[in-house]
Amino acid sequence: MDGGTSAFMMVAAMLVLLMTPGLAFFYGGLSRRKNVGNTMCMVMVVIGIVAVTWTAVGWSLAYGGDGDNPVFGGFDQLMLFGNVEALLIEAEAPGEALYPSLVDVAFQMAFCMITCAIITGGVAGRMKFGAVCAFLTVWAVVVYPPLAHMVWGGEGSLIGDQIGALDFAGGDVVHISSGLTALVLCILCGRRKGFGIMGYRPHNVPFVALGAALLWFGWFGFNAGSAFAPDGVAALALVNTVCASGAAVISWMAVERILVKKPTLVGGCTGLVAGLVVITPAAGFVEPWAAVVMGLAVSPVCYAAISHAKRAFGYDDALDAFGCHCVGGVLGGVLTGIFCVPELSWTEAGGLIYTGDFSLLGSQILGIVVTIVFVGVLDLVLGLILKACFKGSLRVSDEAEALGLDVSEHGESAYPAYVGLD
Amino acid sequence: MKRVTAIIRPERMEAVKDALFNNGVHGMTVSQVNGCGNQHGWKEYYRGTEVLLNMVPKVKIEVVVHEEQADAVVDVMIASARTGEVGDGKIFVSPVDEVIRIRTGERGDGAI
Numbered sequence: 001m002d003g004g005t006s007a008f009m010m011v012a013a014m015l016v017l018l019m020t021p022g023l024a025f026f027y028g029g030l031s032r033r034k035n036v037g038n039t040m041c042m043v044m045v046v047i048g049i050v051a052v053t054w055t056a057v058g059w060s061l062a063y064g065g066d067g068d069n070p071v072f073g074g075f076d077q078l079m080l081f082g083n084v085e086a087l088l089i090e091a092e093a094p095g096e097a098l099y100p101s102l103v104d105v106a107f108q109m110a111f112c113m114i115t116c117a118i119i120t121g122g123v124a125g126r127m128k129f130g131a132v133c134a135f136l137t138v139w140a141v142v143v144y145p146p147l148a149h150m151v152w153g154g155e156g157s158l159i160g161d162q163i164g165a166l167d168f169a170g171g172d173v174v175h176i177s178s179g180l181t182a183l184v185l186c187i188l189c190g191r192r193k194g195f196g197i198m199g200y201r202p203h204n205v206p207f208v209a210l211g212a213a214l215l216w217f218g219w220f221g222f223n224a225g226s227a228f229a230p231d232g233v234a235a236l237a238l239v240n241t242v243c244a245s246g247a248a249v250i251s252w253m254a255v256e257r258i259l260v261k262k263p264t265l266v267g268g269c270t271g272l273v274a275g276l277v278v279i280t281p282a283a284g285f286v287e288p289w290a291a292v293v294m295g296l297a298v299s300p301v302c303y304a305a306i307s308h309a310k311r312a313f314g315y316d317d318a319l320d321a322f323g324c325h326c327v328g329g330v331l332g333g334v335l336t337g338i339f340c341v342p343e344l345s346w347t348e349a350g351g352l353i354y355t356g357d358f359s360l361l362g363s364q365i366l367g368i369v370v371t372i373v374f375v376g377v378l379d380l381v382l383g384l385i386l387k388a389c390f391k392g393s394l395r396v397s398d399e400a401e402a403l404g405l406d407v408s409e410h411g412e413s414a415y416p417a418y419v420g421l422d
Numbered sequence: 423m424k425r426v427t428a429i430i431r432p433e434r435m436e437a438v439k440d441a442l443f444n445n446g447v448h449g450m451t452v453s454q455v456n457g458c459g460n461q462h463g464w465k466e467y468y469r470g471t472e473v474l475l476n477m478v479p480k481v482k483i484e485v486v487v488h489e490e491q492a493d494a495v496v497d498v499m500i501a502s503a504r505t506g507e508v509g510d511g512k513i514f515v516s517p518v519d520e521v522i523r524i525r526t527g528e529r530g531d532g533a534i
Contacts, residue, residue, distance in 0.1 A: 201466070201473050260467040270469055307470025320469060 002098035008230040009103045015221025016110035020047055020117045022214025026273070027121050029207025030266070030319045034404025035125045036203060037414040039319075042120035042132050046113055049133065053140045054109040055080060061145035062108065063153070070158040072146040080105065098229070107225060112144050114222075115174045121321035122182025125192050125200075126395045129409040135386050139181065143378050147371065148173050158370065164347045165367025166336055166360070168237065169226035171281025171329040172371040179326025180372060183317060184379040188387060189394045191316035193401055200318075205265055212269035216245060219276045223283040233344070237283035240291035241276065247295025248275025255303050270324065274302040277328035282336040286351075290339035297335070298328050333368045337361030423518040423531065424492040428483045429455065430503040430511040435481045441502035442485065447495060449534075451484045461509035480511060486518055488531055 024043035031039040050058070056079055065074020116136045123132065150158040151167050159165050159172065167173060192200070202208055223241045227234035252271025253263035278298035279291055286294070306323035310316075317323060337360045342350025349360035387394055395401070400408030407413060430438055435452070442450060456477040463476035487495050496513055504510055523533040 200468075200471075202468060256467070256470070259470065260472075262467070264467065266468055303470055311471075 001100065005229055006099040006103060008234075009099045009107060009225060009228065012221035012225025013103060013107040013110055015218045016107065016114065016225065017218075019110070019215050019218035019222065020044075020113045022211050022218055023114065023117050024211070025207050026211025026215060026269070027124065027319050029204040029209075029211060030121075030202045031124050032200060032404070033203040033415065034406055036406065037412055038129065038405035038409050039120070039124045041410060042124070042129070043117045045133060046117045046120070046136060049137050050109060050113040050116055050140050053137060054105075054112050057141050058112055058145045059105050059108065061141070062148040063104070067154055068156060070150065070153075070156055070162060072149050073153065108148065111148070111170060111174060111222075112140055115144055115170075115178045116140055118175070118178035118321050118325055119181045119185065121319035122186040122317045123189050123394075124318040125405065126318075126401050127185070127189050128390060128394060128396055129405070131386060131390050131394045134389070135185070135382065138382055138386075139379075142382065143177065143181070143375060144173075147177055147374065150370075150374075151367070159367045160346075163367050163370065164349060164360070164363040165333070166285060166340060166346055166364065167281045167333065167367070168284045168336075169223045169280045171277075171333045171336070172367055175277050175280060175325040175329030176333070176368060176371050177375045179322045179324070179329060180375050181379050182321035183315065183326065184376065184383055185394070186317050186322075187315055188383045191314070192318065193398065195316045196311070196314070202266055208266055208269050212272050216272060216276065219245075219280075223280060227284055233284045236288075236344075239288050240279050240283050240286060243288045243291035244279035244295035244298075245272050245275035247292045248272060248278065248299045251296045252299035252303065255300050259303075270302070270306075270320070271299045274298045274324055274328045277325055278332040278335070281329065281332045282339065285336055285341060285344050286339040287341060290335075294332065294335050294339070298331055301331055302327050330368055333364050334361070337364035423486060423521055423534065424489060425484060425486045425516050425518045426492060426495050426499070427514045427516070428499045428503065428511065429457065429480050429513075430483065430499075431505065431509065432479055432481045434503045434505070435483070438483060438499055438502045441498045442483075442495065445494065445498045446491065447485050447487060447498075449485065453482045453484075455480050455482045459509075459512075478509065486521060486534055488534060 020043060024040040027043060028036045028040040059080065060075055060077035061073050063073050064077040116139065119136065120132060151160045151173050153160060155161055160167070165172070220238055220241055224234040224238040227237055248271040249268050252267050252274065256263045256267045275295040275298055278294050282291070282294065302324055305327040306320045310323060336351070338352045340351035340360060342354050345360070347360070349357065349363065352358060352361050396405060396408055428438065439450070456479055458476050458478060461478050463474060463478055466473045466475060485495060492515055496515065499513055520529060521533040522529050
């Protein structure tokens, strides 16, 4: 065991854990005043749900077993039971890790948390709180761990090995899966009242900036930590993360300047997050110049998805979890197939521009398709079962929606203070 | 006694307040209000989605003055609040039946 590596991975795990409450502020600021408490609460409750489900089942399903199954881990480490001795010593996987497996349990748990938390952005402002909790509890057991195993399960795993798709820190596992799930749920819930007629404005723009700042900071642990060692690849991932997110801030504001005349803070923060998403699958595979190109490219694509596709298809992805995370994740996965430096690749295939070979790009696209089919089908099944369990509707009553979910779902006003009244 | 209520641009509030103080008005009530009129609001864009804001923020200043002061106060308000653009606001003048100073119970003109 190596103290430096262990310390690095523990700090990385803590940084990723910080992203979830950071996302609560990002989403909270974007939501309406009467729904801010509910919006933040949906994110915070994920911390509770995933801490329990991951310890009980998730870790074992994702990374347990003997690694022979291409789709999921095993049932041998449920509750991390009888396993403490093994977990305290050096990990066997991934690679020649020099830290206790227990650190990896926490690191991967944090990934599952932020993934579940991103989903809630699609359904803000109308979904029953109980239905959100029920869905995410099942999702964190049935969908996330098998997907993590398929992508990161090492030799024999379906997407990572058999298809040969690269996903450095979670483009498929975290962003495409969460964004797509948000889309499915927001369609099952239906649109908010007055969608497309009434203007929904972010109620607290500084909260959005605060949340973006915390996400940005945490993301360095997310991407650099995914090197699983404090080495050159981790440093590359860190630099690429800055380059891509910074470039995406500029390109988002440039798009706004051209199309609606004025660059905005909400836009800049959205670009920052889109840039982080796009570099996630590529962080340890591409050169910094390519990270800049990816960051510049992602904002116009996500902007088009959020401002045009959403209107054209009429789905109410309230806080743009799909438009930002799924769309950005798909773009990042595809661009990884183009810009991946062959020497850094986990497989024998390198990026299109270095090798002139389309095989990695093909693997990337196939990996994305398999992710979308797997997650999409399971989401639909889970969502429809849940809808039946909740008397045919996942959303609160019209009166409750008008009153605001802070009061209707929690009996708690986010901003109760009128001067002199408390 | 008259109540003069002015609904003005928020950015003219300081100027109107100072002008009133300099012209013998020593008390006023100020509130933040929203309304619509000929100004028709404006557009904002959030993530490329257009949001129409047709309730425009304004500041409401209410002062109660002696009968003979009212015209002068109105003139002061006009001079200090006007920009000449649509959206400068309105002034309403109405009679007040009674004024009571809560601390002393004093009534009428002396309580102003």
